[in-house]
Amino acid sequence: MPLWLFLSGFVSGTQFSLNNYPILLIAGFAFYYYSLLSAKGSLKQSLIYSFMFGYGFFSYSHSWISHPLTAFGDVYASLQPIVFVGVPFIGALFFLVIGVCNYIFKRGGGYRVVALSGVTVLGEYLRCEYAPAVPLGQVGSMWITVPYIAQGAALFGMYGLSFITIVLSYSVGNIRQSKLPMVVSMGVCIALILFGAWRMSTTPLAVSDHIIRAVPTSFEQREKFKSIEMRVEHLKQAVRASFVKSERVPAVILWPETAIEFGLLQHGMGYDFTYPEIKAYLQQALHKESLLLGGIVMRSATNEAYNILFGLTKVQDIIYIYKKRFLAQFGEFMPSFLLGITKALGIHAMDDFSRGEEGQEQLVLANGLKINPIICYEGSFTGRAIYPNQTTDLITVATNDAWFGYNGKEQQFMSHAFRAIEEGVSVVRCANGGFSGYVSPLGVYTVSLSNRTMDLEFHKPLPETLYRWMVNRCSYWLEIVFGIVLCWVGISEFFFRRRMRVRYV
Template sequence: MERLAGRIMLLGGARRALLAFLAGAFGVLALPPFGFFAALFVSFTLLVWLLDGVGGGPLARLRNAFAIGWMFGWGYFVAGLWWLGHALMIDAEEFAWALPLAVLGLPAFLALYYGLAAMVARLFWSDGMGRIAALAFGFGLGEWLRSFLATGFPWNAVGYGIMPMPLMMQSAHLVGLFGISALAVFVFCTPALLATRRGLLPGAAIAIALFAAHLGYGAYALTVPETPVRGGEVTVRLVQPRIDQAQKLDDGSREAVFAEHLKLSTEALKEGGKRPDIIVWPETSVPYILTQNHEALARIADMLEPGQVLLAGAVRAEDMGPGLEPRYYNSIYVIDDAGQIVGASDKVHLVPFGEYLPFEDLWHELGVDQAIADMPGGFSAAARRALLTLPNGLILYPLICYEAIFPDEVTGDVARADVILNVTNDAWFGNTPGPYQHFQQARVRAVEEGRPLIRDANNGISAFVDAKGRIVAGLDFDTKGVVQSTVGGKLNATLDDAARSLYFGLIMTVLAVVALSARIGFSLRRD
């Protein structure tokens, strides 16, 4: 091990950059659909040894550390997000030119956070356990910043790599995604101590204790009883129509798309099955502006039986007055059996370039007229999230599409809700790792908040997930059909985001103190 570490530390130039890139890319095996979390032990051990080999003056060491972290991040994000290019190829004539920006450019930008993480760690670098505490601190900081800077994009945060199953998701309820990410990096880096032996025993002991606590708390949390939600036993049907995205964008296919949703919603029940109280359609499933199409609302009313409610993803138009273009919102409607819209919630966190153009005037000058989602002027973001209260009293916390990847999008209002509702259209990304990664992140939101999750996707993955992240029932990816289940219970005593933020701050403080103390001791030994 010492010989291998020494050879890696002595690498320079292109070979060092290539190994950093490959180390990051290999770590993606820890993420869905693979779930091989041990891959990150290899990735972060290599990263520690590469950073051990950084030499030169103070500024050169920081610059080189940043470059290594950036290459590591670039490999991680290229391998983990290459599937974003699939969305551009649906309308290749219009957007194929942007393929390199999506597949290579966005990962290059996101890699800046990992470059920053490595550079911050190098400030406190030492020769023992302190350096892995420093790297854990750096990555905790980087992942936290990535969640909100430049609108945020915390997709595939490192912490997800140590949460491949419900047993290993429960700690997120205590310390949140970013606390898990920081502690996970410490654990993943521990094998690097085998090379120098300095700090091996305390480092390994702490890592083993952390991992054991991670599993132990998970086993305990899975036994905590749940409380029934409001409204009694409610049966929900999820409609997964598997509509090709090109067909959804074709105006001539609107009737066929709408008819398919209606047909699946009334599909005959299996023997002994209960009539659903609630039917859910995925994001932007309604191909019409419902407030302008009374016939479509009448057909929905005819489809619904007395007492049933439809939750449907749809585009909502808001009239801005004479001579002005309407505003469009990506929304969820609540429609009763009379065809009346009795509730609505608009998307708050829009996808840059997908649903709107940031710096729109600049892009227009460059010849880019619209975002990928083809709406005049793009979508508008809601000022605040509206909870959905159903006629039976059940309260839903709505998250539309990729809003489910943001822990901070689940605000304190979730305490008033019984269930998290996530509707999405992952048909943009085809049969790639993207939909599987998206599903895992939505499951972790359920665990963080102690709320069951109802998730409906156009082509999958649609599922009922309990408050511990366990899949109760669902449909496989790229399967057309429906699935029914009753709404699961919620956790009574749950931690809020403020408590998780406090614990994250304590974790970062401890890591910083360990790293700084080790750095001071390292400097004194050298002197």
């Protein structure tokens, strides 16, 4: 049984791709729940079954985390097996909570299905949003390839889709004990499909008057900082691809994260590149009606390092700075509780980056276009791309996905696509290692795996979605929902056990 659970978890973890078969993930989680039912009287079995399924699930879905070590050549190659084995182990610990609850919960039927589904999604939420805050591999994200179901994110977001998916899966696993949960969950899914079909067929999409030019690059990560000559050549390639003549002048030219391998310096008079001639070189090529939104590393006047996007115009110099708010562990900072261990293993962060502050200024162009720029995987945090009560015309994602390997790039694109559905706003993604593209406010996406420049027409934003309505009025509504569910489970278990004791006295 443990081996089969590992394999079913592994197969479930393979479904986070743009060529997936959601039925396989549903079947994998159904088999996991069926196994939990057979082990509900034994804490040891519940823990073993949960750990093996979780270990299989993360062995594939998060295998990309070991890929960044290859960008440093042979320096960290010996650590790859440790990371490849250790990451699934840490992830599987979240499934142990499900095993404990499986032993504690005494009631069966639909109550057990819903209660364990809530615990499962709570574990996913804590893993993605707080510890270790790697917001990829959410169960609900696999529905991006099924547009009608994916529209559910406009109602209750990514974790709402995860909850419905888990309830459906566990209901299938519970079918030998009761068919009612599966009938109800299938009814919910049919209603969701009907809503999605109605939304996609009746929602008018108007095309904006502006276009945005995305300029992907394809530099190997290990080659980016190899020499000054190579950095200069990369800059020239980006400029040649960006400033080409076209019928329509782009309002924004979007470059990937850290597209320029030279630094930006902040001083009392403003900002300048480590080599001042770079600014003149870029401004000479820029059209007066375009803004270059490019990624670079900035050093502040107090020598703090920030991963940023800068907005450069031909006339007004650097008029905008966005500092990345959600930093990647090990790549941009080292978690304090791991400093001693990583130092002993010879691991160091690429740099000691500082976090950008909350509530940063929105990018508003002279033509009135409002843009929310985000950097890399911080766009995978649900509800964070737009601040509460803020409106925007476009979300741009600049990412350096050359770190992640094919699996990680694909998952990140899927996650970013859900920001478009949740917010009802177009998303343009520009990467330097593949998976650039465009996502409409309804989640219909176009992917480019090449470094070919794209002039993209984007759609105007839709009216406020139900999900955004809830975020605007209560940023922590998900935490409140989880709290209510946990209270409901606790109270229900208390009164159920009390009735059982009275019955047998």
